Amino acid sequence: MSFNLSEKNLERIQEHVLHKREEALLNEVNEMHPADIADLLDRLDLDEARYLHSLLDGEVAAEVINELPEDRREDLLEDFSAKEIAEEVIEQLDSDDAADVIAELPEDVQQEVLANIDDSELKSEITELLSYDENTAGGLMAKELVKVNVGASMLDCVRELREHADDIEHVYVINVVDDHGKLVGTIPLKKLITTSLRTPVKDVYDPDAITVKADMDKEEVSRIMAKYDLPVVPVVDDRGRLVGRITIDDVVDVMREEETEDVQKMGGMEALEYSYSNSSLWEMVKKRAGWLVILLIGEGFTATAMSYFEDEIAKAVVLALFVPMIISSGGNTGSQASSLICRALAVGDVTTKEWWRIVKRETSVGLTLGIVLGVVGFLRVAIYAQFTSLYGPHWVPIGLAIGFSLLGVVLWGNLIGSSFPLLLKRVGMDPAVSSAPFVATVVDITGLVIYFTIASLFLAGILL
Amino acid sequence: MSFNLSEKNLERIQEHVLHKREEALLNEVNEMHPADIADLLDRLDLDEARYLHSLLDGEVAAEVINELPEDRREDLLEDFSAKEIAEEVIEQLDSDDAADVIAELPEDVQQEVLANIDDSELKSEITELLSYDENTAGGLMAKELVKVNVGASMLDCVRELREHADDIEHVYVINVVDDHGKLVGTIPLKKLITTSLRTPVKDVYDPDAITVKADMDKEEVSRIMAKYDLPVVPVVDDRGRLVGRITIDDVVDVMREEETEDVQKMGGMEALEYSYSNSSLWEMVKKRAGWLVILLIGEGFTATAMSYFEDEIAKAVVLALFVPMIISSGGNTGSQASSLICRALAVGDVTTKEWWRIVKRETSVGLTLGIVLGVVGFLRVAIYAQFTSLYGPHWVPIGLAIGFSLLGVVLWGNLIGSSFPLLLKRVGMDPAVSSAPFVATVVDITGLVIYFTIASLFLAGILL
Numbered sequence: 071m072s073f074n075l076s077e078k079n080l081e082r083i084q085e086h087v088l089h090k091r092e093e094a095l096l097n098e099v100n101e102m103h104p105a106d107i108a109d110l111l112d113r114l115d116l117d118e119a120r121y122l123h124s125l126l127d128g129e130v131a132a133e134v135i136n137e138l139p140e141d142r143r144e145d146l147l148e149d150f151s152a153k154e155i156a157e158e159v160i161e162q163l164d165s166d167d168a169a170d171v172i173a174e175l176p177e178d179v180q181q182e183v184l185a186n187i188d189d190s191e192l193k194s195e196i197t198e199l200l201s202y203d204e205n206t207a208g209g210l211m212a213k214e215l216v217k218v219n220v221g222a223s224m225l226d227c228v229r230e231l232r233e234h235a236d237d238i239e240h241v242y243v244i245n246v247v248d249d250h251g252k253l254v255g256t257i258p259l260k261k262l263i264t265t266s267l268r269t270p271v272k273d274v275y276d277p278d279a280i281t282v283k284a285d286m287d288k289e290e291v292s293r294i295m296a297k298y299d300l301p302v303v304p305v306v307d308d309r310g311r312l313v314g315r316i317t318i319d320d321v322v323d324v325m326r327e328e329e330t331e332d333v334q335k336m337g338g339m340e341a342l343e344y345s346y347s348n349s350s351l352w353e354m355v356k357k358r359a360g361w362l363v364i365l366l367i368g369e370g371f372t373a374t375a376m377s378y379f380e381d382e383i384a385k386a387v388v389l390a391l392f393v394p395m396i397i398s399s400g401g402n403t404g405s406q407a408s409s410l411i412c413r414a415l416a417v418g419d420v421t422t423k424e425w426w427r428i429v430k431r432e433t434s435v436g437l438t439l440g441i442v443l444g445v446v447g448f449l450r451v452a453i454y455a456q457f458t459s460l461y462g463p464h465w466v467p468i469g470l471a472i473g474f475s476l477l478g479v480v481l482w483g484n485l486i487g488s489s490f491p492l493l494l495k496r497v498g499m500d501p502a503v504s505s506a507p508f509v510a511t512v513v514d515i516t517g518l519v520i521y522f523t524i525a526s527l528f529l530a531g532i533l534l
Numbered sequence: 535m536s537f538n539l540s541e542k543n544l545e546r547i548q549e550h551v552l553h554k555r556e557e558a559l560l561n562e563v564n565e566m567h568p569a570d571i572a573d574l575l576d577r578l579d580l581d582e583a584r585y586l587h588s589l590l591d592g593e594v595a596a597e598v599i600n601e602l603p604e605d606r607r608e609d610l611l612e613d614f615s616a617k618e619i620a621e622e623v624i625e626q627l628d629s630d631d632a633a634d635v636i637a638e639l640p641e642d643v644q645q646e647v648l649a650n651i652d653d654s655e656l657k658s659e660i661t662e663l664l665s666y667d668e669n670t671a672g673g674l675m676a677k678e679l680v681k682v683n684v685g686a687s688m689l690d691c692v693r694e695l696r697e698h699a700d701d702i703e704h705v706y707v708i709n710v711v712d713d714h715g716k717l718v719g720t721i722p723l724k725k726l727i728t729t730s731l732r733t734p735v736k737d738v739y740d741p742d743a744i745t746v747k748a749d750m751d752k753e754e755v756s757r758i759m760a761k762y763d764l765p766v767v768p769v770v771d772d773r774g775r776l777v778g779r780i781t782i783d784d785v786v787d788v789m790r791e792e793e794t795e796d797v798q799k800m801g802g803m804e805a806l807e808y809s810y811s812n813s814s815l816w817e818m819v820k821k822r823a824g825w826l827v828i829l830l831i832g833e834g835f836t837a838t839a840m841s842y843f844e845d846e847i848a849k850a851v852v853l854a855l856f857v858p859m860i861i862s863s864g865g866n867t868g869s870q871a872s873s874l875i876c877r878a879l880a881v882g883d884v885t886t887k888e889w890w891r892i893v894k895r896e897t898s899v900g901l902t903l904g905i906v907l908g909v910v911g912f913l914r915v916a917i918y919a920q921f922t923s924l925y926g927p928h929w930v931p932i933g934l935a936i937g938f939s940l941l942g943v944v945l946w947g948n949l950i951g952s953s954f955p956l957l958l959k960r961v962g963m964d965p966a967v968s969s970a971p972f973v974a975t976v977v978d979i980t981g982l983v984i985y986f987t988i989a990s991l992f993l994a995g996i997l998l
Contacts, residue, residue: 103744105761228727235728240765242704259723263692264699280567296790297569299783301704301765318782319763322789326760329793330877333800337873337970338866346878347888351895355902358870362903363910365866366940370914372858377924383851390847390854394836394861394978401862402802402829402971406822409801413794414810424811431815438819439826446827450834460841476830506801506970507866514858 080113087118095125104130108137112348116145132162139348140174147175152182160196161189164239166212166320168192169199199314207291208284210324211305211314214238217245218271220254225267227257240319242302245312246275253304253312255279281306284313289328292321293418332416335500336409338365338507361507368511372397375515379522388461388468389525393518396475399443400483400517401510407432407487408509412501415491425492429485436484440477448473464532471528475521482520483513544577551582559589568594572601576812580609596626603812604638611639616646624660625653628703630676630784632656633663663778671755672748674788675769675778678702681709682735684718689731691721704783706766709776710739717768717776719743745770748777753792756785757882796880799964800873802829802971825971832975836861839979843986852925852932853989857982860939863907864947864981865974871896871951872973876965879955889956893949900948904941912937928996935992939985946984947977 079098086094099107099122107126111119111134123146126134135143136159147155155175160168160183172180180200187193195213202208216234218227227244235241243256255275265274281304282291295303295318305314331341340357342349349357376383376393383390411428414420420428448469455465487509491501543562550558563571563586571590575583575598587610590598599607600623611619619639624632624647636644644664651657659677666672680698682691691708699705707720719739729738745768746755759767759782769778795805804821806813813821840847840857847854875892878884884892912933919929951973955965 103762231724231727235724238724239763240706240722241724242706242765258704259727260695260699260702260705263695263723263726278565296783296786298567299703299786301706301782318765318786319760322760322782322786325786325789325793326881330881333797333873333877336797336800337870339870339874342874345881345883346874347883351898351902354899355906358867358899359903359906362863362866362870362907362944366859366863366907366910367914369859369862372862373855376855376858377922380851380855383847383854387844387848387851387854390851390857391837391840391844393854393857394840394982395830395833397858398833398836398865398971398975398978399826399830401974402826403822405969405971406801406803406826409797410803410806410810413797417790417794417809419809419811434815435818435822438815439823442819442823443826443830446830450831480826505869507862507869510865510974511862514862518858 080110083110083122084114084118087114087122090121092125095122099126099130104133105137107134108139111146112139112142120146120149128158129162132159135159136163136167136171139344141344141348143171143174152179153186155179155183156186157188160187161192164212164214164237165192165195165199166210169196172196173200173204202284205288206284207282207286207288207305207316208314210288210291210320211284211316212320213314215245215304215312215315216241216243217247217312220246220248220272220275222271223267224262224265224269224271224274227262227271228267231262240302240317242317243279243304245304245315246271247312251311253279253281253306253310256304279304282316283308288321288324289416291316292325292328295321296325328416332412332502335502336412336505338362338505361505365507365511369514371515372518375518376522379518382522382526386529389522389529391460392472392475393521395447396472396479396521397514397517398510399447399476400479400513401506402483403436403439403480404483404487404509404513405506407436407484408491408506411488411491415495415501422492422496425489425496428492429489432484432488433481436481437477439484440480443480444473444477447476464529467528467532471525474528475524478520478524479513479517482516483509486513486516544574547574547586548578548582551578551586554585556589559586563590563594568597569601571598572603575610576603576606584610584613592622593626596623599623600627600631600635603808605808605812607635607638616643617650619643619647620650621652624651625656628676628678628701629656629659629663630674630778633660636660637664637668666748669752670748671746671750671752671769671780672778674752674755674784675748675780676784677778679709679768679776679779680705680707681711681776684710684712684736684739686735687731688726688729688733688735688738691726691735692731695726704766704781706781707743707768709768709779710735711776715775717743717745717770717774720768743768745774746780747772752785752788753880755780756789756792759785760789792880796876796966799966800876800969802826802969825969829971829975833978835979836982839982840986843982846986846990850993853986853993855924856936856939857985859911860936860943860985861978861981862974863911863940864943864977865970866947867900867903867944868947868951868973868977869970871900871948872955872970875952875955879959879965886956886960889953889960892956893953896948896952897945900945901941903948904944907944908937908941911940928993931992931996935989938992939988942984942988943977943981946980947973950977950980 083098111123172183214237216231218230241259243258245253246255248254255277256279257275261274280298284305284307302315302317304312305316307313334341338361342357451465451469451472455461461468490509494503495501547562575587636647678701680695682694705723707722709717710719712718719741720743721739725738744762748769748771766779766781768776769780771777798805803825806821915929915933915936919925925932954973958967959965
């Protein structure tokens with residue numbers, strides 16, 4: 071089984087589509103996983119994709135729709151009536167996927183589709199799922215699960231499982247509830263095979279199963295499932311009643327999305343809605359231009375800051391030459407620090423409560439780094455001074471000015487870079503917004519002031 | 535059950551440890567998951583941790599060791615003889631965890647420990663696992679799995695499962711092999727309950743189960759398991775023989791680690807070995823100083839580049855004022871592009887084969903962004919010119935110089951930022967190394983040349 075759609079296959083299939091070779095196409099797709107067929111449809115032209123999708127049969131056709139990137143899915147579903155979406159897609163999917171597909175439909179269509187769902191149980195399940203915030207456990211969970219009363223026997227478990235086996239893809243555990251629907255524990259599936267069917271459930275179930283609340287943030291859910299190696303976790307409401315279950319494969323997708331968004335934000339842009347290759351040129355510009363303009367206007371203040379030192383620059387042009395080197399060193403240190411802290415916050419390695427510990431620590435780190443860079447900076451001037459007349463007779467004070475400015479700017483950049491993510495998180499914003507470029511800009515402006523102030527100290531009466 | 539160790543609990547437990555209150559401590563830890571006990575031991579002083587760990591009983595004690603961060607684990611195991619490590623830790627763990635723990639021991643200890651493993655099967659399993667590259671499926675897989683011959687019946691599956699139930703934590707599927715040990719398919723566990731035990735395996739198993747090769751890169755494995763929503767995937771050797779299995783929880787850990795390393799590299803530093811909070815100040819400086827010095831030396835060339843335009847700056851100091859604004863805009867655009875492409879490569883959204891498509895696209899994006907920023911840049915000068923005498927009568931040509939420089943620098947920065955990751959990947963390096971700071975530095979140097987060249991064009995005969 072090949073995992074990634076090769077160019078060669080793509081061309082062959084496009085050939086088939088072009089000549090409407092139904093049989094050949096069915097042979098191709100019958101070999102393929104829905105996720106791969108979705109990839110294929112995503113790479114074809116819209117009308118090609120529509121034709122190929124129309125050949126797929128019920129179950130698979132629905133799965134493929136579910137696997138498609140949002141934008142391509144919208145395009146394909148435009149051809150569908152609300153009734154068709156309800157019957158041919160929604161009713162074929164698990165409640166969680168069904169809810170996600172509906173949630174991504176245009177407002178007006180959503181109600182129509184819901185109204186067209188015949189299966190009243192599925193309808194109410196989806197309506198419930200849609201009522202949760204998509205960023206919470208409730209928004210992530212599925213309603214399909216196997217549950218038995220704590221008074222039941224293992225045999226009842228088997229009966230229950232037989233009943234639901236078809237509509238639940240992966241069964242990992244059987245949930246045990248009391249008469250009020252409160253979750254009291256779980257039974258790993260293998261226990262069904264390894265214990266006698268006469269055994270009462272209460273003798274077998276594990277009472278301290280880890281659960282998550284329906285309103286828990288989905289990132290927290292993924293942290294918990296990752297930490298405790300849970301293939302599945304039961305979701306309970308405020309009263310501890312079992313309302314659904316989240317499987318690890320859903321969490322893996324969440325993790326990938328969250329991390330992609332973080333990386334993009336840290337890169338100094340808005341997170342893309344779709345994948346890179348599915349984002350239009352216009353979408354790309356929209357998401358990037360905003361921050362770039364903000365940063366440009368921010369950087370504009372460096373010109374203002376420098377203009378205060380215009381006379382110094384006029385007197386000692388050599389000072390201007392080092393501006394990019396000095397401020398970028400502050401920026402680089404800042405980006406290191408912000409990436410470190412953002413990630414540590416994201417994986418729950420540090421919390422904002424520890425801010426003081428972190429700031430103290432980053433002060434020592436920044437100081438050490440500053441000394442290292444300061445020395446290197448001084449040496450650079452010293453060495454160049456031997457080979458060029460650029461710095462004239464006064465290379466020592468110039469070198470000292472550069473060295474100490476680097477020390478100051480690096481220490482400062484490290485503090486800004488490490489405290490910004492903590493500050494943002496503290497006020498409830500996404501720390502990833504304190505991107506490298508953002509931190510760099512702030513550090514650039516302040517760095518200039520540090521540089522020229524220190525420079526004037528060392529060069530007063532010599533060059534200035 | 536509380537997930538994160540609260541300060542309050544920590545203090546209470548430390549109290550108990552201080553006064554060696556064994557019973558109280560056992561009550562505390564008996565309520566806790568090994569992963570939480572590991573967190574606890576990680577937060578205590580070493581001798582406190584040693585004492586508390588000595589109270590834990592076999593199974594749990596080993597699990598906790600397995601869950602501990604590498605550095606803290608090393609400290610704790612220093613007290614153990616090779617024999618104790620073998621018996622009290624390794625033999626209590628699954629083959630994959632056991633192999634990981636051994637792999638992280640000092641070279642000399644490793645052999646000793648292996649020699650002390652009594653269970654010869656486990657010993658050979660671990661030795662095999664250690665023979666795989668840790669970055670491949672082989673390095674990730676466990677040997678514990680349930681397999682039956684394709685000639686067997688469902689009843690045999692149940693027998694086989696009963697036999698292994700204890701030493702396999704999560705059983706998801708039963709692997710079906712032929713007489714040569716070649717994997718022919720899998721049976722989902724629930725099938726055991728939903729089909730009659732008399733049914734022959736060959737009528738039940740799913741022949742096109744997705745598998746991975748033992749030498750497949752672990753990131754590729756995680757991509758595949760995520761894409762196809764696999765809770766477990768069988769690992770086969772070159773001849774298709776079943777050699778192990780990888781469960782999704784292991785992959786989740788891999789994903790977290792990989793992402794963290796990428797974020798740190800993109801932040802312009804070496805990836806940390808341990809988590810942020812477990813890295814010593816010295817370790818931190820080591821991982822960060824290297825790149826900072828390289829970048830500083832790189833940025834040094836901006837001074838060299840600018841020195842070629844010393845006369846222009848002397849004549850028109852105003853040019854110097856805009857240097858930070860111009861070059862940082864190029865850098866910011868570059869970091870956006872490199873983060874975008876790095877991530878797209880990491881999740882397999884784009885491949886280096888598509889480089890030409892990407893470069894063409896980023897050229898249009900860069901051009902559009904460049905025009906936007908160019909206009910904003912010109913407007914900034916125009917507006918300031920109305921309120922300050924900074925730019926004198928020649929603010930129009932100055933504004934044009936700034937505007938067109940921004941256009942050029944942004945376009946250029948976007949090209950560098952998007953092609954570097956592709957280039958690095960192409961030559962087999964980690965694209966994440968083309969970090970924002972790295973790209974920014976390259977763009978800064980070249981950006982200066984672009985800026986001053988364009989400026990001389992517009993200002994020749996006016997200011998220059």
